[in-house]
Amino acid sequence: MPLVNTGDLLRDALAGGYAVGGFEPYTIDQIQAIIEVAEEERTPVILQFWSEVIETWGFPTLTCVARELAGRVSVPVALHLDHSLTEELAYQALESGFTSVMYDGSKLPLEENIARTRAVVARAKEFGATVEAELGLIGFLSDYATPEEALEAIKGMLTTPEQADFFVRATGIDILAPAIGSIHGCPLPMAELDIPRIRAISQVTGLPLALHGGSGVGEEQLRAAIGAGIAKVNVDAEVRSVYISALKAEVAAVGSGEKVYVDLARYPRGVRTATKEAVRKRMRMLRNTG
Numbered sequence: 600m601p602l603v604n605t606g607d608l609l610r611d612a613l614a615g616g617y618a619v620g621g622f623e624p625y626t627i628d629q630i631q632a633i634i635e636v637a638e639e640e641r642t643p644v645i646l647q648f649w650s651e652v653i654e655t656w657g658f659p660t661l662t663c664v665a666r667e668l669a670g671r672v673s674v675p676v677a678l679h680l681d682h683s684l685t686e687e688l689a690y691q692a693l694e695s696g697f698t699s700v701m702y703d704g705s706k707l708p709l710e711e712n713i714a715r716t717r718a719v720v721a722r723a724k725e726f727g728a729t730v731e732a733e734l735g736l737i738g739f740l741s742d743y744a745t746p747e748e749a750l751e752a753i754k755g756m757l758t759t760p761e762q763a764d765f766f767v768r769a770t771g772i773d774i775l776a777p778a779i780g781s782i783h784g785c786p787l788p789m790a791e792l793d794i795p796r797i798r799a800i801s802q803v804t805g806l807p808l809a810l811h812g813g814s815g816v817g818e819e820q821l822r823a824a825i826g827a828g829i830a831k832v833n834v835d836a837e838v839r840s841v842y843i844s845a846l847k848a849e850v851a852a853v854g855s856g857e858k859v860y861v862d863l864a865r866y867p868r869g870v871r872t873a874t875k876e877a878v879r880k881r882m883r884m885l886r887n888t889g
Contacts, residue, residue, distance in 0.1 A: 602669050605677040605699030606729030606773045608643050609807035612830040617887035621645040621679060621809070622878060623835035625652055628867040629842060630664055632874040638672040640879060640888045645699075645831065647679035650688060658695035666696070679731075681833070689719050693726045701731040701776070709766075716770040731831075734758045734766050735778025737811050746789055749782050760799040767804045774831065775800070776809040779824075785815030786836040792820045794827050801828025809833065818884050825886060832885060838877045845873035 612619050622644065624630040630646060637644035646665050653661065662678065669676035680692035680700040689700040702719040704712035712732075720730045735758035742749070758777035767775060777800050780792040790812060801808055807830035810816065814837030816824070821832065849866045882888060 600669065600673060600675065602666060602678050602696065602698050603643075603675040604727065604729060605645060605679055606807075608645070608675055608677055609729075609774060609830040612643075612887065613801075613807045613828065615887075616826065618810075618825045618830050618832045618885040619643050619645055619677075619887065620813075620878075620882055620885055621647045621681070621831050621833045622838065623647055623649065623652075623681065623833070625655075625839070625842075626867075627664055628871045629838075629874055630668060632871045633878050634668045634672055634676060636875050636878045636882060637674050637676065640882050641674060642882055642885070642888045643675040643677075644882075645677045645679050647681040647701075647833070649681040650683065653680075653688070653692075658691055662695045662697070682733075686715055686719055686722075690722055693723055693728055697728065699723075699729040699731060699774070701733070701774075703733050705733040705736060713766065713769045716772060720771045720773075729773035731774035731776055731809055732766070732770060732772045733776040733778075733811070734763060737776070737778045737781065737783055741784055746785060749785075750780075750789065750791060753778065753780065753782055757793060757796060758800060760796070760803045763800045764803045767806060773806065774809050775804055775806050776811050779810070781810060781812035781816055783812045784836050785812055786840045788815060788817035788820075790815040790817075790820070792816060792824050794820070794823050797824055797829060798827040807831060812836075813881070814838070821884050822886065832881075834878075834881050837881065838874060841877035842870060842874045845870040 622633045665678050678697045682703045683689040716732050723730045736756040781790040809831040810829045811833045813832040813834045
C-alpha cells in the first residue's frame with residue numbers, strides 16, 4: 600500500500616493500547632528485512648532515517664526504495680526523518696515524501712527551540728505530514744564512561760508534565776519524545792523508565808508519546824510504558840548489533856572449508872535472516888501483531 604501518515608498510525612496505536620516500532624535501517628537489505636517482518640507479523644511499521652544515513656544514500660533513493668517496498672505489502676508503512684537538527688533537512692524530507700519529521704531542538708534554549716519547532720510544524724501541515732519533537736535530554740550512551748553513569752546522569756534531566764504541557768501548546772507538535780529514563784544507543788535492556796511520569800505526560804498532553812532508546816528497555820518495562828501512553832518505540836542499537844555480528848560471521852567464515860571469499864550476491868540473505876529475527880523479537884513486544 601502507499602506510505603501512510605505517521606500521525607494517523609500513532610493516534611490509532613494510542614487509542615488501541617499498543618505501539619508502533621520506529622526502526623532505523625542503514626542499508627537496503629535492512630529496509631527489506633524490516634518490511635518483510637512487518638508483513639509476516641501483520642503489524643504497522645515506521646521506517647526512520649537520521650542525517651548520516653541520508654547523507655550516505657540521499658533522499659531520492661531512500662524515498663524510492665521505501666515506496667517500492669511498502670507498495671508490495673498490505674500493512675501500513677510510514678516514512679520518518681529522525682533527529683533533524685536543522686529546519687532545512689526537515690523541509691527536504693517533507694519535499695521528498697516523508698510522512699513525518701522529527702525536529703530536535705532539545706539542546707537549544709527553550710524559546711529558540713519552540714520558535715524553530717513551530718516553523719517546522721507549519722511547513723509540515725502544507726504536506727499533510729506530522730512532526731515529532733524531543734523535550735528534556737535523552738542523551739547518548741557514548742557520551743558517558745559506563746552505562747551506569749549514563750543512566751544515573753539522565754535521571755536529573757527528565758521531562759516534567761508541566762514542561763510537556765507548555766511545550767506542546769506552544770509548538771503544536773503531533774508527537775512528543777519526552778526524557779523518561781531511556782538513553783540512545785544502548786543495545787542491552789537496562790533502562791529504568793519512570794512509568795508514572797509517562798502516564799502523567801500522556802494525560803496532560805493527549806499526544807502519542809515516542810520512546811527513544813527502545814533497545815535499552817526490557818519487555819516488562821516496555822509493556823508498562825505502552826500502557827501508560829507510549830505509542831512509538833524507536834529501535835536501532837539492538838538490531839544494528841545483530842546485523843553487524845551476522846556480517847562479521849560471514850566474513851570470518853572465509854577460508855574455512857569451500858568458502859574462499861564473501862559472496863557479495865548472497866551474503867545479505869543470511870545477514871537479513873538474522874536481522875529479521877531481531878526485528879521480529881522487538882515487534883512482538885509492542886502488542887500490535889495481527
